[in-house]
Amino acid sequence: MRVLVTGGAGFIGSHIITTLRRAGHEPLVLDALLPSAHPTAPDLPDVEFLHADVRDAASVRRGLHGVDAVCHQAAMVGLGKDFADAPAYVGCNDLGTAVLLAALADAGVRRLVLAGSMVVYGEGRYECPRHGVVRPGPRRPEDLEAGCFEPRCPVCGSELASGLVGEDAPADPRNVYATTKLAQEHLTAAWARAVDGTAVSLRYHNVYGPGMPRDTPYAGVASLFRSALARGEAPRVFEDGGQRRDFVHVRDVAAANALVLEASAALPAGALTTYNTGSGDPHTVGEMATALALAHGGPGPVVTGEFRLGDVRHITADSSRLRRELGWRPEVGFEEGMTEFARAGQRASAAAG
Ligand SMILES: NC(=O)c1ccc[n+]([C@@H]2O[C@H](COP(=O)([O-])OP(=O)(O)OC[C@H]3O[C@@H](n4cnc5c(N)ncnc54)[C@H](O)[C@@H]3O)[C@@H](O)[C@H]2O)c1
C-alpha cells in the first residue's frame, strides 16, 4: 500500500515510516519541517520526501499521486508559548487538515488515519460519591495557587474518584491545541460523510520514546524531564506530581497506525471512527520522573508546585476498543520503555547525550 504520511519527519511520523516499511508498504513523507519541531536540521527518514506545508494545496495534490491512503500526523503540538501562538496552531492543524481533505476528495483517495489526541476530552472521568459521574470545569487559578490541584465535584465540592475515559465521553477541549485537535476530527468526519470515506482518529495518549523532540515549549513532559537529566539536573515536576497520565510507547502507536491502515478497507465508511490509544497502564507524572531519573542515573525529581492553566489533572483512557475491534496489543511496558527512553537519544540532542 502506498501511504502519504504527513508530518512523517516528526517524532511519531518517523516511527510510522519505519513500521510501514517493515510491513512491506510504500510510505512517502510530506513535512514542512517546522522550526518549532526541528530546531536543527533533522535526520530525514530514508524515503521519498516532499518538503511542503499541508496548507499548500498544489504540493498536497502532488503528494497524493498514486496514493492508497493517508496517515495525517502533521500538526503543531504542545501547549505553545502563549496565546499569540493560536493562529499558528489553527493554521497548521485545522486549515492544514481542510486543505488536505479537499485534496483527498479531489484525488479520490478515500482512506484516512488521523493523529487524534486525548486532549479532546479535557479533564478525565470523575465520580462523586453522592452525584455519580460529574464533569468538573477548568480548575480555578486561586485553587491551583493554594496547592489544591484535585478537581472537586461541581455540585457539592466533594473529592472525586478518577476513572478511565471512553471514546463516547463528551469532548471538552481546554486549550488552543486541544481545540484544534477536536476541529481536525470534526472536519474529518464531515469529509467522510461527504465522500463516503473511511476515517479513523487514533486518540493518542502521552506518546514517548526514542526520537522525541527536545525541551521546546512544544515538547511533552517526558521529553522535558529527559532533557533535564541529560543536563545533569533534576526533573522539575509541576503540581504535586500526582497527575495521572497514560504513557504509551511510540512504537506501539506506530503499530496502531499500521494496523488501522491495513484494516481500513474493512472499516465502516461515511463516518469517523475514534479509538483511544493508550497503554492501559496509567502512572503519575511523579512516577514517570522517578523512573526516568533512576534509569538515567541522575538526580531524583523535585516537586515544584508550579502549574500551567491549560493543564488537566488526570486523564487516562480506556483503550479497550482498539484492542477488541482491531486486535492492537501494546508491547512496551512502562519500566522497559522508560529505561530505554532514559538512555536513548532525543531528536536534535546528540550533543546532550
Ligand atoms: N506526542 C504526543 O504525545 C501526541 C499525543 C497526542 C497526539 N499527538 C499528535 O501526533 C501527531 C504527531 O506529533 P509528534 O509528537 O510526532 O510531533 P512532531 O512535532 O514531532 O511532528 C509533527 C510534524 O509535523 C510537521 N508539521 C507541522 N505542521 C505542518 C504543516 N503545516 N505542514 C507540514 N508539516 C507540518 C512538523 O514539521 C513535524 O515534523 C500530531 O498530530 C500530534 O497532534 C501527539
Ligand SMILES: [Zn+2]
Ligand atoms: Zn457531588
